[in-house]
Amino acid sequence: MTETEITLTLHERLSDIGEAAWDACACPEAADGGRPDDPFTTYRFLNALEQSGSVGPGTGWEGHYMSARAGDEVIAVAPLYAKGHSQGEYIFDHNWAHAYERAGGRYYPKLQIAVPFTPVTGRRFLTKPGHEAMGRAALTQGAVEMAERHGISSLHVTFCTADECAAGETLGLMARRTQQYHWENRGYADFSAFLADLSSRKRKNIRKERAAAQGFGGEIVHLTGDAIQPEHWDAMWHFYQDTGARKWGTPYLARAFFDLAHDVLRDDILLIFALRDGWPVAGAMNLIGRNALFGRYWGCAEAHANLHFELCYYQAMDYAIAHKLGRVEAGAQGEHKLARGYLPKPVHSLHWMSDPGFARAVAHYLEAEGAAVDDEIEILTSYGPFRNTEEEEHQ
Structure with a gap:
C-alpha cells in the first residue's frame, strides 16, 4: 500500500472520528482490558477536554483532529489544535513569537500537535500497529500542508517520543530537547x-x-x-x-x-x-x-x-x-525535585517554520540550546541524591 492511497481528513469534533477508531490508534495495548500506556491520548481524556469546554472556541485551543485512512480503515490519528497563544504548552516558544512579530510576521495562529495542558511525553502521531512509518509520514505531511495552505506561521509537535522526534527530523522538522524530572522505580x-x-x-x-x-x-x-x-x-x-x-x-x-x-x-x-x-x-x-x-x-x-x-x-x-x-512523572520544571530522587530526563519536540529565514534562526538556537540541555542533564544528575558507594566506604 502506498502513500497515495492514504486519505487525510480534519475533524472539528473528536466524535467525528469515534472512540473505537481513535483508541485503536492511541492505545492498542489497552485492547487486552489493561491500562493504556498514555492515558492522556485516549479518546475519553481528550473528549472530556472538548466536551467540558476546556478546549474549543474562545480558549485558544481549537480542535482540528486529523485522521489518516487507508480505504475505510483509520490507520492513524493526531490531536491537532489551532493555537491562538502559547499558554498551556510547557515547551516555551514565547521568545520565538516575540521575535517573529517584531520582524513583521504574524506568529498566531499556529498549529500544535499536543495534549493540551499536559507536559507528559507520549506518542503524538497515533498509529495502528504495523502502520507506524506510513501513518507518521502522512500526518506530518498533512499538518505541514495545512499550515502552508492557510498561511500559518508554524507547526509544533510537543512532548513526542524520542522515536517520533528522530522520524520527524527525517521528514524535515526541527528537533528540540528540553528536560524535566522523573523518578524511576x-x-x-x-x-x-x-x-x-x-x-x-x-x-x-x-x-x-x-x-x-x-x-x-x-x-x-x-x-x-x-x-x-x-x-x-x-x-x-x-x-x-x-x-x-x-x-x-x-x-x-x-x-x-x-x-x-x-x-x-x-x-x-x-x-x-x-x-x-x-x-x-x-x-x-x-x-x-x-x-x-x-x-x-x-x-x-x-x-x-x-x-x-x-x-x-x-x-x-x-x-x-x-x-x-516503573516511574513517576511529576510534571514540568522544579529543580527541588532533584533532592527527592527525581532525576532530569530529556524531553523532545518537533517544529516547522513557514519562513525559511526564521527557520534558520530557530535551527541555530535549537542547536545551542540542545547542547546546553545535555550539559545541564549531566551536571544535575551528578548532583542527585543517590549515594556514591566509593565515597561512603571512605567516610
Missing part, C-alpha cells in the same frame, strides 16, 4: 529500599520531611475509581482553581471537566488527599498509566510544612512501588 520492595539507595544526608532529610508532613493533624488517603465521590471533585476543583490562579492567572480546565472525569476517567485517576476530620485540606491529582504514575495538579486549603512534597512526590512513589509501576 528500580524494583524497590518499599520506600525504605528506595531510601537505602540515597546518601545518608539525603535519607535523613527525606525522613524529616515526611515526619513533619505527616504530622499535619490528620490522615493521608489514596482514592481511585468508585472510591472517588462528587465531594472529592469539589475539593479538587477548589485546590486546582487556587493553584492555577496563582501560577497561570487563569486555570485552564473548566469545572465541567472534573464532572466528566468522574463519569469516564475515575478509574484512570488517583487522588491523594490529606484529610482532617474527614475533609480534605490538601490534595494531589494523578493519572495512572500502564507503567507510570503522572502527577498533574496540587492544591491546599491550609499551609503545612512539607505537605506538598509528601502528597505530590513521596506518596506518589509509595503508590508506584506498591503497584509495581
Whole structure:
C-alpha cells in the first residue's frame, strides 16, 4: 500500500472520528482490558477536554483532529489544535513569537500537535500497529500542508517520543530537547529500599520531611475509581482553581471537566488527599498509566510544612512501588525535585517554520540550546541524591 492511497481528513469534533477508531490508534495495548500506556491520548481524556469546554472556541485551543485512512480503515490519528497563544504548552516558544512579530510576521495562529495542558511525553502521531512509518509520514505531511495552505506561521509537535522526534527530523522538522524530572522505580520492595539507595544526608532529610508532613493533624488517603465521590471533585476543583490562579492567572480546565472525569476517567485517576476530620485540606491529582504514575495538579486549603512534597512526590512513589509501576512523572520544571530522587530526563519536540529565514534562526538556537540541555542533564544528575558507594566506604 502506498502513500497515495492514504486519505487525510480534519475533524472539528473528536466524535467525528469515534472512540473505537481513535483508541485503536492511541492505545492498542489497552485492547487486552489493561491500562493504556498514555492515558492522556485516549479518546475519553481528550473528549472530556472538548466536551467540558476546556478546549474549543474562545480558549485558544481549537480542535482540528486529523485522521489518516487507508480505504475505510483509520490507520492513524493526531490531536491537532489551532493555537491562538502559547499558554498551556510547557515547551516555551514565547521568545520565538516575540521575535517573529517584531520582524513583521504574524506568529498566531499556529498549529500544535499536543495534549493540551499536559507536559507528559507520549506518542503524538497515533498509529495502528504495523502502520507506524506510513501513518507518521502522512500526518506530518498533512499538518505541514495545512499550515502552508492557510498561511500559518508554524507547526509544533510537543512532548513526542524520542522515536517520533528522530522520524520527524527525517521528514524535515526541527528537533528540540528540553528536560524535566522523573523518578524511576528500580524494583524497590518499599520506600525504605528506595531510601537505602540515597546518601545518608539525603535519607535523613527525606525522613524529616515526611515526619513533619505527616504530622499535619490528620490522615493521608489514596482514592481511585468508585472510591472517588462528587465531594472529592469539589475539593479538587477548589485546590486546582487556587493553584492555577496563582501560577497561570487563569486555570485552564473548566469545572465541567472534573464532572466528566468522574463519569469516564475515575478509574484512570488517583487522588491523594490529606484529610482532617474527614475533609480534605490538601490534595494531589494523578493519572495512572500502564507503567507510570503522572502527577498533574496540587492544591491546599491550609499551609503545612512539607505537605506538598509528601502528597505530590513521596506518596506518589509509595503508590508506584506498591503497584509495581516503573516511574513517576511529576510534571514540568522544579529543580527541588532533584533532592527527592527525581532525576532530569530529556524531553523532545518537533517544529516547522513557514519562513525559511526564521527557520534558520530557530535551527541555530535549537542547536545551542540542545547542547546546553545535555550539559545541564549531566551536571544535575551528578548532583542527585543517590549515594556514591566509593565515597561512603571512605567516610
